Amino acid sequence: MKLSFTFLFLFFVLASCDSPQKADESKQSAVHKVIVQEVLHVNEYSYIRVLEEGQESWIAAPTTPVEIGKKYYYGKSMEMKNFESKDLGKTFETVYFVERISDNLEEATIPLTENPHPENTTKEATKPIIEKKEVIIEAATEGISLAELFKNREKYNNTVVTLKGEVTKYNPAIMNLNWIHLQDGTDFNGEFDLTLTTKSEVKVGDVITIKGKVALNKDFGAGYLYTIIVENTELIK
Known part of the structure; x- marks a missing residue:
């Protein structure tokens, strides 16, 4: 059973009462x-090496694009002293x-008012509020529109599938993938923004054509369930 980040954090606080050599209140x-x-x-998690006033240290936070x-x-x-990350194989x-x-x-x-890493994996992951862009982008040759895909x-x-649209959000290097939100100006029943995963690098505002595999109800764990996503996409020049 996975421990939520909040539970883990509270556990460290409580553990410090009996085991100060393992966990110390700090900052x-x-x-x-x-x-x-x-x-x-x-x-x-994201393990991040940071520099503060000339001093380096490691911090761990819920997965965050930085x-x-x-x-x-x-x-x-x-x-936490001498903390072993089994995922990284690093102490x-x-x-x-x-x-x-x-x-x-x-x-x-x-x-925090809620768990940043919910254990409930039966609900679709809470996604950032995405506004519909005022764009009109025709489907790529031999491609389909987002509305057609959603429908x-x-x-x-x-x-x-082959899709063409504008990058509205870009989160790099999460779980060894770059995450893209794509819009082309079309929609179906209020759906207009599509999530993609890729190894390619883009930036917000780019108009791109991609090819990738459609997956439904994709569960990445930790509550991240997508009703539709296009994976392993490649940019088409």
């Missing part, structure tokens, strides 16, 4: 401004578990 009220030096993503060289903030943390001399890390100071210090998803399930 509970301070706000930290750090520069990302390295990031290692695993299933539910950019090397960029400034971020975090608040409450718990120090950290010291790692600080944080509730969240953000490039927004105010957001980084807001107390006839069962028909296209487990098949390779």
Whole structure:
């Protein structure tokens, strides 16, 4: 059974009462401004090497897309000594578990009201609010529109499709994949934004043509269930 990040964090706090040599309260009220030096993503966590006032340290947060060289903030943390990450096969001399890390100071210090990694994998993952872009992009040659895909998803399930659209959101290097949100201006029953996974690098605003395999009700664990997603996409020049 997987431990939620919040439960794990509270466990460290309680454990510190009896085992101070393993877990020590640290930096509970301070706000930290750090520069990302390295990031290692695993299933539910991001292990991030950061630089703060000339000192390097490792922090662990719920999976978060961060950019090397960029400034971020975090608040409450718990120090763990000689912590072994089985996913990475690595033991950290010291790692600080944080509730969240953000490039927004105010957001980084807001107390959590819900589990950042829900154990319930029967519901579709909570996704960021995506606004519909005012774009009109014709389907690629031998391709289909997003509306066609949404309308006839069962028909296209487990098949390779060609799509063309504008990148509306881009999250790199999560679970060794880059995650893209794509829109072409069409919609079906309110669905207009499609999630893709790829090894290719893009940026928000790019108009791209891709080819990838459709999957329905794809469960990545930790509550991340997509009713429709296109995987292993490749950019078509």
